[in-house]
Amino acid sequence: MSMHVTAFAPASIGNVAVGFDMLGLALEGVGDRVSAWRTESAGITVNEVRGVDGEIHPYLSTDPMQNTASIAAQSLWDECGDEGGVELKVLKGVPLQSGMGSSAASAVAAVVATNALLNQPLPNEKLLMHALEGEKYASGGLHADNVAPSLLGGLVLCPVPLLPRTISLPVLSGVGAVLLHPEMQVSTAQARRSLARHYSMQQWLEQQGYLAAFIAACTNDDIELVRASLKDVVIEPQRADNVSCFTEVRVAAMRAGALGCSLSGSGPSIFALAEISHVKNLAIVMEQACRGIGIECQSWISSMNAPGAHIED
């Protein structure tokens, strides 16, 4: 049995414009790492949380009852653990409250690491509900659109009533993603609370139609149908004002040939999908638009089949 492992779990785009709370896309090259050690003392503890800069994280708690990584790992431990325990060290690669699935990435990395320390009692897909326990603490709602892609990779459909079942969707072969993170924060929990509770039938059906068509577009590898359907007409209008650069970045992205552009999760991050030949230029254009109104930012480029969480050597 290993005494020490490190797991990586990627950041992710929640909602992917069309599928509020039920569709998510894993990102390449950005994620959280959780290192885990066996301990003799019982249960899960958090040794330290370090930020992107390598320094001790100024906000995130090491109290195991208040950290998404330990809450998720404890849930797994309650099902599969033994009389000993696990100590976690969390290295954040995903900015906090960025709309990039930061809490989900920590929760997923923690359960993957803990499961590995226990010699893999659960297959990957069975870790989902444990990771969700951590995510639920952070976001204030049960939704798997960050946890599922972070755990499984790629584009994942995960409607709440069907959980723990999730559905990995076919990947659009010629399409990539750009994720722009403006340097500001949006509280997911607060963003959720401020959403309207009721919607007209027309709003519901319009958005449902876009989601259905987008899924069919992925299946048929139909880029023009992605362009016609990658829209959020219900949630994005309620959240766009929280992100002062959104309109500028979106207009620039669409002009530069994006198939669609919307908030990632509750923002402030903004994502666009585009044909692969366009994504590098798109990232530059989106960064320029953001800096153009005085907001510092960072961007990542990703394929649509980024790998999910895994143990690192």
Place this chain on the structure above:
Amino acid sequence: MSMHVTAFAPASIGNVAVGFDMLGLALEGVGDRVSAWRTESAGITVNEVRGVDGEIHPYLSTDPMQNTASIAAQSLWDECGDEGGVELKVLKGVPLQSGMGSSAASAVAAVVATNALLNQPLPNEKLLMHALEGEKYASGGLHADNVAPSLLGGLVLCPVPLLPRTISLPVLSGVGAVLLHPEMQVSTAQARRSLARHYSMQQWLEQQGYLAAFIAACTNDDIELVRASLKDVVIEPQRADNVSCFTEVRVAAMRAGALGCSLSGSGPSIFALAEISHVKNLAIVMEQACRGIGIECQSWISSMNAPGAHIED
């Protein structure tokens, strides 16, 4: 140029439980026929409308302004017609106000016949919007979930904001449909008017999740996912009371192994999907349940890839 043609257009299941106003399935072996002749007088006229029994139809009008077939054909004629005209004879095979897409079948057959008389100026998919003109007159709403499958065959996704674009979905290879028509009528237009105008976010997202999962299930040929997702939690509860045999038929269908069972369109017809080996027995069981509470009925069995409208020799 032909001087006389007859077109057949199949009945269809509207909504297919999961996709209110945006998903429809063509049926085998039941539909309307429209015969069309060139005339020297201008525009579209209706010579006669006969019912399932071959007699002159007691309700449907031959006034071309009040008949879905002629309204649809006139719309096509306005785009592609010449100085002459067309006379239509409508032979209804689909019961009226049955939830089987009766008005859509007449409208589709009329445009297919009229297009053939004109030597096919439009490809089949371009006939959709003309057929919808007839359907709109009958149902009081713009939705293509009967017209699109009747025209194109099979299972068709047709969200209103994407019209005239429609998306033919892959067919579940081992699944068939049963359609039970209890001898009663429901007015589609009235049924639409009585639906609630607003829905909670939870209702919207639950239903949207089922639709998304059902589409993925068709793609992946995943029968268990069909079973988990073929549900209407929003519209069906508002309409079930209009159909006095619905609960009994549904319970019997589910007990007999249906993957799902709901109203077809606004009812009174009830459909079920099931593994092909179950459908014959399912039809018997559903008929028995309906007659058991004193309502006469008829049923049809269909594959999921029934052909769409076509010219008959």
